[in-house]
Amino acid sequence: NAGVMQNPRHLVRRRGQEARLRCSPMKGHSHVYWYRQLPEEGLKFMVYLQKENIIDESGMPKERFSAEFPKEGPSILRIQQVVRGDSAAYFCASSPLTSGSTDTQYFGPGTRLTVL
Amino acid sequence: GIQVEQSPPDLILQEGANSTLRCNFSDSVNNLQWFHQNPWGQLINLFYIPSGTKQNGRLSATTVATERYSLLYISSSQTTDSGVYFCAVTSTRTGKLIFGQGTTLQVKP
Numbered sequence: 528n529a530g531v532m533q534n535p536r537h538l539v540r541r542r543g544q545e546a547r548l549r550c551s552p553m554k555g556h557s558h559v560y561w562y563r564q565l566p567e568e569g570l571k572f573m574v575y576l577q578k579e580n581i582i583d584e585s586g587m588p589k590e591r592f593s594a595e596f597p598k599e600g601p602s603i604l605r606i607q608q609v610v611r612g613d614s615a616a617y618f619c620a621s622s623p624l625t626s627g628s629t630d631t632q633y634f635g636p637g638t639r640l641t642v643l
Numbered sequence: 644g645i646q647v648e649q650s651p652p653d654l655i656l657q658e659g660a661n662s663t664l665r666c667n668f669s670d671s672v673n674n675l676q677w678f679h680q681n682p683w684g685q686l687i688n689l690f691y692i693p694s695g696t697k698q699n700g701r702l703s704a705t706t707v708a709t710e711r712y713s714l715l716y717i718s719s720s721q722t723t724d725s726g727v728y729f730c731a732v733t734s735t736r737t738g739k740l741i742f743g744q745g746t747t748l749q750v751k752p
Contacts, residue, residue, distance in 0.1 A: 560739060569729060569742040570686075583737040616684060622738065631676065631691040632740060637684055 529554065531621050531635035532601075539641045546606040546613070548638045552621030559602045560632060561594060564616040576602060609642045616640075645670045645734050649743035656720050656750050664715040664746045666730030674733040675706055676740065677715050681726045689715070689728075720750045 532551040540546050552559050557578055562570040575583040576596035587594070591609075596602040606613055616639050620632040646669040656662055666675075677689040690697050690704040692713065697704055701720075706713040717724055727747050731740040 558738070562740070562742075569744045570731070570740075572739040572741070575737050575739055583735075583739060586739070618686060620740075630674075630738070631688065632738070633688060634678070634686040637686070639684070 531619055531633055533617075533619050533635035533638050535638060536636060537639050537641070539643060540609050541643050542610055543608050546609050546640055548604040548606075548617050548619075548640070549601040550604070550619030550621075550635060551601040552619075553633055556621035556623050556633075558622045559596050560620040560622070561602075561604050562618045562620065564618065564637075566615070570618060573604075606640075609640075611642045614640055614642045645672070645732060645741050647730060647732055647741050647743035649728075649730055649746050651746060652744065654746055654748045656748065658720060658722060658750055658752050660720050660750075661716070661718045662720060662748070664717070664728055664730075664748075666713040666715070666732075666743055668711050668713075668730075668732050670711070670734050671708065672732040672734045674738065674740070675713055676731050677704055677713070678729045678731065679724075679726050680729060680745070686729075717748075720748075722750045722752055724748060725750050 561573040564570045572586040574594045591607045593605045616637045618637045619635045622630045622632045648667045679687045692706045694708040701718045703716045727745040729745045731742045
């Protein structure tokens with residue numbers, strides 16, 4: 528059973544460009560979480576999605592950031608007009624959530640975004 | 644919201660030593676996980692332990708939910724144990740994890 532897949536693993540963008548980060552959850556998992564880790568810091572929750580629904584986006588910046596998890600295909604975290612402060616590691620986690628919020632979350636390897 | 648505090652922030656050990664890492668949280672939780680972030684940045688699940696005690700090889704963890712803390716024990720430490728250890732909790736129905744700031748462990752040969 529493959530783990531959580533993220534791509535690309537490393538992404539370099541110039542200021543003002545768009546960044547698209549992809550996450551494929553573990554097989555059988557229909558719940559996806561995105562977290563951001565700024566340099567030398569812990570991880571911060573961004574958004575929680577189920578198929579075709581955003582359930583909790585309380586951690587998402589109000590502008591330039593969006594996320595989706597379509598019926599088919601991976602979850603996408605999209606950052607428009609990137610700035611240097613967006614440079615970070617972005618982690619995706621998935622969970623089966625068969626029993627409310629008490630399931631283990633499994634993390635992908637992360638995408639390291641560098642904005643020049 | 645819930646606060647998560649980890650101690651110590653930094654720890655240096657000689658290979659073979661034992662250590663205890665602590666995680667305090669400010670409210671009741673329905674999920675608690677320990678992770679190891681290796682020097683390459685990968686997050687590795689260690690334990691899912693909202694309560695009780697679990698062991699996996701040289702690692703074990705105990706969560707005392709009523710007293711709002713969890714402990715991670717590392718015995719006979721090895722250089723490959725180096726990295727950052729994170730505790731993360733959730734108390735909401737959506738399951739979003741709140742991470743502590745981590746304990747940075749360096750094991751010297």
